[in-house]
Amino acid sequence: MQAEDVKQIIESELDGCTVYPAGEGCDFQVTVVGEVFAGLTPVKKQQLVYQCLQQHIANGTIHALTIKTYTPEQWQSLQG
Template identity: 90%
Template sequence: MQAQEVKQIIESQLDGCSVYPAGEGCDFQVTVVGDLFAGLTPVKKQQLVYQCLQQHIASGAIHALTIKTYTPEQWQTLQS
C-alpha cells in the first residue's frame, strides 16, 4: 500500500478533510485536518480515522498507523 492510497481512502470517507500522509509499505503516519474534529475527544477523533482504514488494518495491509488530527484553526496555528 502507498501513502497516496491511504490519503484517498480517508478523504473519500471523511468529507471536507485534508489528509497529509507519510510512510510506505505497511507503516503510515497521517495528519488529518477537518472541521468535523471540533469539540470531539482525542479518542473519538482517532476512532473516526481508524474506521476509514479498519479493513486494511485487519487484512495486514496496514500494520502500524500513527494518527494526528486537527481542526483547520489548530492546523493554521501550527503552520505559523
C-alpha cells in the same frame, strides 16, 4: 499500499478533510485536518480515522498507523 492510497481512502470517507500522509509498505503516519474533529475527544478523533482504514488494518495491509488530527483552526495556528 502507498501513502497516496491511504490519503485517498481517508479523504473519500471523511468529507471536507485534508490528509497529509507519510510512510510506505504497511507503516504509515497521517495528519488529518478537518472541521469534523471540532469538539471531539482525542479518542473519538482517532476512532474516526481508524474506521476509514479498518478493513486494511484487519487484513494486515496496514500494520502500523500513527494519527494526528486537527481542526482547520488548530492546523493554521501550527503553521505559524
